[in-house]
Structure formats: structure tokens, C-alpha cells
Amino acid sequence: MARKVNLDRRRFLVGSVAGVAGAAAAAIHDGELGAPPQTIHGSVPWKEGTADAPPGVSGSGYVFFTASEVAFIQAAVGRLIPNDPIGPGAVEANVPFFLDRQLAGPFGRGDHYYLGGPWPKGTPEQGYQSRFNPAQLYRAAIAEIDRYASAKLGSASFAALTAPDQDKFLKGLESGEITLEGSIDGKSFFAMLLQNTKEGYFSDPIYGGNKDMGAWKMIGFPGAHYDYKEWVSRHGERVPYPPVGFKGRPGWTES
Amino acid sequence: MATTLKPVDAVLVGFGWTGAIMGQQLCDAGLSVVALERGPWRDTATDFAAGFAQDELRYMWRHHLFQNLSYDTLTIRNNMDQEALPMRRLGSFLLGTGVGSGGVHWNGQIWRFLPTDFQTKSHNQQRYGKKSVADLTVQDWGITYDELEPFYDQFDQLCGTSGKAGNLQGKIQPGGNPFEGARANEYPTPPMAQTYGPTLFGKAAAELGRHPFPHPTGNMSQPYTNPLGAQMGACTYCGFCEKFGCGNYSKASPQTTVLPYLLRKSNFTLKTECEVLRVELTPDKQRATGVTYVNSAGEEFFQPAEMVILSAYVLQNVRLLLLSGIGKPYDPKTGEGVVGKNYAYQTMSSVNVFFDDKIINPFIGAGALATVIDDFNGDNFDHGGLGFIGGAYIAGMVTGGRPIEMIYTPQGTPAWGLEWKHAAAKNYLRSFSLSVHGSCMSARGNYLDLDPTYRDIHGRPMLRMTFDFTPNDHKMSDYLTDRAAELAKAMGPREIKLNRRIGPWSVVPYQTTHNTGGAIMGDNPANSVVNKYLQSWDVPNVFSMGAGAYPQNAGYNPTATLAALAYHSADAIKSQYLKAPGPLVRA
Numbered sequence: 073m074a075r076k077v078n079l080d081r082r083r084f085l086v087g088s089v090a091g092v093a094g095a096a097a098a099a100i101h102d103g104e105l106g107a108p109p110q111t112i113h114g115s116v117p118w119k120e121g122t123a124d125a126p127p128g129v130s131g132s133g134y135v136f137f138t139a140s141e142v143a144f145i146q147a148a149v150g151r152l153i154p155n156d157p158i159g160p161g162a163v164e165a166n167v168p169f170f171l172d173r174q175l176a177g178p179f180g181r182g183d184h185y186y187l188g189g190p191w192p193k194g195t196p197e198q199g200y201q202s203r204f205n206p207a208q209l210y211r212a213a214i215a216e217i218d219r220y221a222s223a224k225l226g227s228a229s230f231a232a233l234t235a236p237d238q239d240k241f242l243k244g245l246e247s248g249e250i251t252l253e254g255s256i257d258g259k260s261f262f263a264m265l266l267q268n269t270k271e272g273y274f275s276d277p278i279y280g281g282n283k284d285m286g287a288w289k290m291i292g293f294p295g296a297h298y299d300y301k302e303w304v305s306r307h308g309e310r311v312p313y314p315p316v317g318f319k320g321r322p323g324w325t326e327s
Numbered sequence: 328m329a330t331t332l333k334p335v336d337a338v339l340v341g342f343g344w345t346g347a348i349m350g351q352q353l354c355d356a357g358l359s360v361v362a363l364e365r366g367p368w369r370d371t372a373t374d375f376a377a378g379f380a381q382d383e384l385r386y387m388w389r390h391h392l393f394q395n396l397s398y399d400t401l402t403i404r405n406n407m408d409q410e411a412l413p414m415r416r417l418g419s420f421l422l423g424t425g426v427g428s429g430g431v432h433w434n435g436q437i438w439r440f441l442p443t444d445f446q447t448k449s450h451n452q453q454r455y456g457k458k459s460v461a462d463l464t465v466q467d468w469g470i471t472y473d474e475l476e477p478f479y480d481q482f483d484q485l486c487g488t489s490g491k492a493g494n495l496q497g498k499i500q501p502g503g504n505p506f507e508g509a510r511a512n513e514y515p516t517p518p519m520a521q522t523y524g525p526t527l528f529g530k531a532a533a534e535l536g537r538h539p540f541p542h543p544t545g546n547m548s549q550p551y552t553n554p555l556g557a558q559m560g561a562c563t564y565c566g567f568c569e570k571f572g573c574g575n576y577s578k579a580s581p582q583t584t585v586l587p588y589l590l591r592k593s594n595f596t597l598k599t600e601c602e603v604l605r606v607e608l609t610p611d612k613q614r615a616t617g618v619t620y621v622n623s624a625g626e627e628f629f630q631p632a633e634m635v636i637l638s639a640y641v642l643q644n645v646r647l648l649l650l651s652g653i654g655k656p657y658d659p660k661t662g663e664g665v666v667g668k669n670y671a672y673q674t675m676s677s678v679n680v681f682f683d684d685k686i687i688n689p690f691i692g693a694g695a696l697a698t699v700i701d702d703f704n705g706d707n708f709d710h711g712g713l714g715f716i717g718g719a720y721i722a723g724m725v726t727g728g729r730p731i732e733m734i735y736t737p738q739g740t741p742a743w744g745l746e747w748k749h750a751a752a753k754n755y756l757r758s759f760s761l762s763v764h765g766s767c768m769s770a771r772g773n774y775l776d777l778d779p780t781y782r783d784i785h786g787r788p789m790l791r792m793t794f795d796f797t798p799n800d801h802k803m804s805d806y807l808t809d810r811a812a813e814l815a816k817a818m819g820p821r822e823i824k825l826n827r828r829i830g831p832w833s834v835v836p837y838q839t840t841h842n843t844g845g846a847i848m849g850d851n852p853a854n855s856v857v858n859k860y861l862q863s864w865d866v867p868n869v870f871s872m873g874a875g876a877y878p879q880n881a882g883y884n885p886t887a888t889l890a891a892l893a894y895h896s897a898d899a900i901k902s903q904y905l906k907a908p909g910p911l912v913r914a
Binding site: 105106107108109110111112113114115116117118119122123124125126127151152153154156158159178179182183184185186187188190192194195196197198199200201202239242246266267269270271274275276279287288290291292293294295296297298299300301303304305307308309310311318 | 367368370372373374375377379381382383388389390393395396397398400403404405410412413414415416417520521522523526561563564565575586587590593595596600601622623624685686688690691730731734742744745748749751756780781830831833834
């Protein structure tokens with residue numbers, strides 16, 4: 073059994089007091105919005121057992137993606153970060169599972185996005201202007217991409233294309249040369265998919281990706297290492313520590 | 328219907344750096360003070376403990392400490408011909424919220440502006456002619472560096488700033504910044520030790536005849552106890568400052584420097600999850616009576632106060648002035664009015680440096696871990712014939728090696744695929760970045776006002792930002808990026824990559840959270856919202872803190888200057904205003 077740092081201390085907030093946050097038609101989540109009002113007077117209001125520990129994921133299998141969406145995601149992220157002896161691919165790093173849990177959670181719901189209308193088309197400089205939250209955008213965009221593959225490329229789906237054709241398709245989305253139906257901004261979706269894929273690849277393994285810290289090992293990032301004081305003046309030396317995550321690392325379980 | 332509370336001497340609207348400083352100063356003078364913060368309570372042990380502080384996904388990319396846009400955002404556009412649309416997710420700047428606000432997740436870069444930066448208009452006119460500022464709306468600040476120096480010093484003492492003086496009482500010191508204004512005292516703690524990248528930068532800069540020095544920093548080089556008795560520990564160079572809270576009590580923040588002292592005072596009360604809706608005025612609009620706020624339980628209160636201190640972020644202060652009818656709103660068509668005028672930003676570019684033979688270890692970093700040159704900042708160099716004013720510092724900086732954000736790949740590398748992965752694997756340990764941190768001059772069409780369409784959850788108009796970089800800033804940035812490229816090449820790398828400041832301002836890529844202006848200071852009510860004590864010309868018991876007071880932005884990080892202005896304001900309130908409440912400067 074792995075030795076774990078116990079991070080499952082009770083989350084600071086809120087769920088149960090959500091109902092009193094009448095001001096907020098806005099959502100309540102993550103320790104940021106809708107906490108009850110506090111009056112602080114006379115001392116620092118530290119409370120035991122309230123650390124705002126990170127919201128790691130658990131379980132296996134998919135809770136957000138449908139089977140056909142899984143096929144798309146595995147194919148697409150496998151092209152964004154392919155596997156080879158230099159380092160893991162996104163599929164091998166468990167990025168599809170990371171994406172599933174992200175989209176099933178607060179990020180998927182757009183918890184930090186402003187999504188109110190009206191929604192005219194903006195300039196590129198005005199950034200994201202969709203009314204969709206990320207979960208809605210993934211769902212709609214994947215369906216449109218598969219429809220495009222079938223209608224214009226004669227393939228059953230994106231996943232059924234050859235790897236070179238998948239690359240071509242992704243480049244088309246990235247540049248905006250391929251436009252999707254149903255008012256889906258393919259370029260915006262591609263940018264989000266690539267960003268989220270890199271997030272799953274390089275974030276702490278508690279979020280479900282970066283399996284065995286393979287992406288960190290590939291580049292030489294020691295992870296959640298806390299103190300480099302002794303290395304500051306050792307110019308040009310390779311820091312020999314293997315990476316460590318919030319829950320430790322595999323080597324810690326061997327004794 | 329709002330419940331009226333017991334009157335207080337002063338109410339603080341927002342509780343980041345300036346709120347904490349004003350709270351401490353006014354409470355020490357014996358005033359009863361209530362601070363209203365719309366975000367949550369935050370402390371080191373609870374919210375960013377060392378065991379989980381180094382979480383790039385959660386804090387940077389999921390915005391855990393930043394303003395939540397689903398609750399409040401602003402609208403943005405590049406010019407008056409466009410329709411402003413909401414900023415639907417954070418990008419260009421990462422707004423703070425909660426106790427400590429941006430003071431929790433800043434880098435700790437502590438800069439003083441140059442003496443000439445306070446005379447942008449008159450100094451440049453005098454040296455380069457009237458034409459040099461003709462296309463801009465730059466102004467003098469109405470205050471001088473010498474007036475502010477003791478208050479800069481006060482902030483250094485509070486933070487324990489680590490650095491090396493370059494100009495002590497007029498005498499140039501080896502190892503410091505020879506271009507800085509004279510300082511009365513050496514920094515409270517010595518500079519941080521420099522890692523390999525900044526060291527290589529410093530060597531190259533010296534070989535080119537520049538004047539490298541260690542970046543002044545609120546990341547502690549050694550343990551420090553400040554005048555309020557707050558203790559900070561030595562930085563461990565973990566590389567998670569900017570966008571993160573420090574789990575090690577090593578970065579100066581309201582939490583580490585002021586709160587342990589202030590929260591114990593019996594005449595101070597902090598209320599969190601309380602958003603001020605407006606400042607209430609007497610019918611003749613000559614005086615504020617207090618503020619109306621709503622808490623997260625939906626209850627509305629009126630807090631009467633003798634003084635109202637707007638100590639929220641720039642964008643909130645300006646919005647509250649506009650919503651409350653304090654001061655005349657700026658009209659870019661006529662140039663009349665002042666509230667919202669001269670919004671400015673920071674003009675950023677960078678140069679990535681790639682080595683084959685040198686391991687940089689970018690993950691050994693800190694928010695202000697850098698060797699810097701100031702040879703091309705402000706008016707430290709001759710601008711004759713260059714066609715622009717202003718400048719930038721150039722820093723060989725390693726704030727960290729957080730891999731989602733900070734993997735540099737050579738020119739022409741695609742953003743994904745095997746080629747990207749191989750470039751990431753090859754270059755991560757062997758590259759770093761020179762940062763070009765440029766000024767931003769104000770111009771007629773860059774301003775803040777209230778949006779005609781979009782409203783917040785309280786039904787109030789959102790703030791509208793109209794902004795683009797001026798030709799002056801583009802020229803400045805190109806010139807400075809070329810200077811950085813010379814330095815990068817002098818380091819003997821395999822290759823470099825220039826990331827120039829190209830095209831219109833975009834909200835998408837992160838640049839800096841150095842928004843300035845809109846509640847600018849000056850020497851008379853026709854050109855400014857507040858006087859040199861940050862006191863409203865129109866409603867003299869309202870004070871507006873922060874970088875909103877900057878008539879334009881210099882080529883430095885803004886925090887130390889806004890802290891010094893807050894101390895300067897507090898000093899005048901204590902020594903003059905309390906004896907005779909009224910205008911501190913006659914119009």
C-alpha cells in the first residue's frame with residue numbers, strides 16, 4: 073500500500089452553507105465564492121483542520137465522455153503529444169482521464185468564466201466569446217468534428233482517420249482553415265484542447281494525468297520539491313532528485 | 328432596505344496592500360477602522376500551505392486565488408469604434424480578490440520609479456521638445472521622488488526588501504542600480520543569491536558595458552523581522568511566487584507583514600464577503616457619508632464613516648468613483664472630465680535564450696530572482712532621434728520553471744506533436760528568458776468608463792476598458808527588445824527567440840497585472856481626480872489609493888510606488904487632515 077501524505081483534511085468550505093449565500097445567483101465552489109460573511113476582530117481567525125487541500129481525483133473509467141467522445145479524445149491527444157522513447161504520449165500519461173474529470177467538475181461548468189449574454193462575435197483580441205462552458209464546448213465540438221469527418225472526408229469519425237489525416241485536420245482547426253457548423257468556433261476549441269492536454273500532461277498526478285510523473289521525468293522537472301537553497305549557487309549542475317508529487321513518489325512505497 | 332451600522336472614523340473598501348497599510352496607519356493614530364473585503368479570508372497555513380502551494384494547475388490555470396469572472400468582470404475593446412465585450416476568462420491580467428488580494432500572488436518585485444518618471448511631461452518636453460509628448464496625454468504627477476522617498480523606505484522596511492542600493496544619499500554604490508533616485512537607507516536585507524541564468528546575464532551585460540545589479544525583491548534572502556514585529560523566513564527558491572501564495576512566509580504580503588499586527592488591534596475590524604456597491608454622498612455631493620455594501624448572505628448595510636478610503640484594485644476604485652458620481656467622468660471626444668482618464672498598462676516583450684552546454688535549472692526560482700539592467704529605462708538614455716519616450720528594464724529572470732506555462736521552444740517549433748515534445752525535452756533545463764518590462768504612456772483614446780450594455784449580478788454597469796498600445800510604446804518596445812537581443816547573444820547561446828510586442832493589445836495571453844490610471848493624481852482638479860495625497864478634489868473625505876493614481880505607467884512593477892503613495896497619504900491624514908478635515912491642497 074502506498075504511503076500517502078494525508079491531504080484529505082476537511083475542505084475549507086462550504087457546500088452546506090451554500091444556501092445562505094443569497095446574493096449569489098452565481099455558483100458556489102472552490103472556496104472562492106459564496107463563503108458566509110465573516111467579521112474578524114481581535115485575532116487572526118485560524119481554524120484547525122480547515123486547510124484548503126487540492127481537489128484530487130479518484131476512481132477510474134469515464135464519467136463525462138461518451139464512448140464516441142473517448143475515441144475522439146484518445147485519438148486527438150495522441151496526436152497532440154505522441155508517444156515515443158523520448159517520453160510518454162498524452163494517452164500513456166492518462167490525459168484522457170484527466171480531461172474527463174476536469175470536464176465533469178467545476179472547470180467543465182465554467183466556474184471561472186463569465187458566460188452571460190449578449191454574445192456577439194468579437195475580435196480575436198477580445199478572446200473567448202462563446203456562450204458555452206468548456207463541457208458544452210467539448211461536447212458540441214467533438215460531435216461537429218465527427219460530422220465533418222464523415223460528411224467531407226468520408227470517414228466514420230475523426231478517430232477512424234489515419235494519423236497523418238488526423239494531424240492535417242488538427243492543423244486545419246488550429247489555423248481556422250477548417251470551420252465547423254453549429255456556431256462552434258473550431259479554433260477556440262483547438263486552443264482549449266491543446267491547453268488542457270498540456271495541463272493534464274504536466275500537472276500534479278493527483279489530478280489524474282502525468283502518470284508516474286513521466287512528463288516531469290522527461291523534461292527534468294523535480295515537481296513539488298520545496299527547497300532548493302543548497303542548489304542556488306551550484307551553477308550548471310544537474311539536480312539529481314527524482315520528481316515528487318503531492319502524494320510523494322513511487323520510491324517512497326518500497327520499504 | 329439597508330441596515331445602518333454604527334458609525335466609524337474610516338471605512339476601507341478592499342483589503343489588499345493599500346487597505347492593510349492604511350488600516351495599520353489609521354488604527355495606530357487611534358481611529359476606528361472597518362475594512363470591507365468582497366472576497367474570502369485567506370491565511371498562509373489554511374490557503375496555501377507549503378504542502379500544497381506548488382500547484383500550477385489549481386492556482387495558475389484554474390485561477391484559485393484570482394477574481395472569479397462569473398461573479399464580476401469588465402468589458403474590453405481596443406478602440407472607440409469597437410463594441411466592448413466581456414472578458415469571459417482571465418488572460419492578459421490576473422485580478423486579485425480576497426484578503427491580501429494581488430499582494431498574495433504577486434512576484435514581490437519591489438521598484439521605485441525614477442525621479443524623472445514623476446515629471447514625464449515637463450521633463451521630456453524640456454529635453455526633447457514639445458513634440459515628444461504631443462500625441463500623448465502624459466502628465467506630471469504633482470509629487471516628486473524626493474517627497475516620496477521616505478515612504479518608499481517605509482515600505483522597504485515593512486517588506487524587508489532584499490537588494491543592493493545603487494545610490495545612497497547621492498553617492499553611487501558598486502553593485503547596485505546606478506540610475507536609481509537617491510535613497511536614504513540601504514535595503515533592509517542583502518540581495519538574493521543568483522542562480523546560473525541571471526549570473527550569465529549579468530556577466531554578458533557587464534561585458535557590453537551595461538550596469539547589472541540584483542533585482543530588489545520581497546522574497547527574503549534571509550530571515551527578517553519588520554517594524555511591526557512580523558517575522559519572515561528565508562526564501563527556499565521553490566519557484567512558485569507569481570500567481571501563487573507563498574507557503575513559507577518568505578514573500579512580503581499583507582498576510583506576512585501587516586495582518587498579524589493589525590488584526591489584534593481593538594479599533595480594527597475586517598469584514599469579508601462584503602462588496603461595496605457605492606459611496607453615499609450628501610445631497611450637495613460635497614461629502615461622503617459612508618458606503619452601502621451587500622454581503623454574501625444577501626444582506627445590505629449602510630456603514631457610516633467620517634472618511635472613505637477606496638483601497639480596492641484600480642479597476643474597482645475607478646468603477647466605484649463612476650458609480651457613486653464622484654468627480655467628472657472623462658470624455659475622450661472632448662478630452663474633458665477626469666474619472667477614467669489615462670488608463671495605461673505595461674508594455675512587455677521577452678527574449679528566450681537556448682543553450683546546449685549549460686544547465687540552467689529553471690525550477691530553482693523566485694518571483695524577483697533576476698539580474699537586471701536599467702540602462703534603457705525611463706530617461707536613463709538619450710532618446711534623441713528615437714521617436715519615443717520611456718523605456719524598460721531588462722531582466723535575466725527565473726521566476727520558476729512551471730512546465731505548463733514556462734517551457735520555451737526555439738523559433739519555428741510547432742505548438743504540438745512529436746517535434747514540440749522533443750523540443751520541450753531538449754530545452755527545458757537549458758533555456759530561460761530575458762524579460763523586457765516596458766513603460767506605457769497614456770493617450771487620449773485609452774480610458775475607463777461604464778459599459779452601456781453589460782451589468783454585474785447587482786445590476787450595476789460593468790466597467791468598460793478601451794485600450795491599445797500607442798505607436799510610442801511599440802517603438803519603445805522594439806528598441807528595447809533589440810537591446811535585450813544583444814544581451815542574449817552576448818551570453819553565447821545556441822540560439823535565441825524574440826517575442827516582440829506585435830499587434831493590438833489582446834486579452835488572451837498573460838502579460839502583467841499592472842493596470843494603471845483612471846483615478847489619476849495631479850496638481851489641480853482640471854487634470855486629475857485626486858491630489859498628491861490621493862484625496863478626491865471633489866469629495867475631500869474620499870481617498871482613492873493604488874495605481875489608479877498613476878498618470879501613466881513607468882517601466883517598473885507598480886507595487887512599491889502605490890504603497891509609498893499610501894504611506895504618504897496616511898502621513899498627511901494623520902498630521903493635517905485629522906486636525907482640520909477638508910481639502911489638503913487648495914484648488
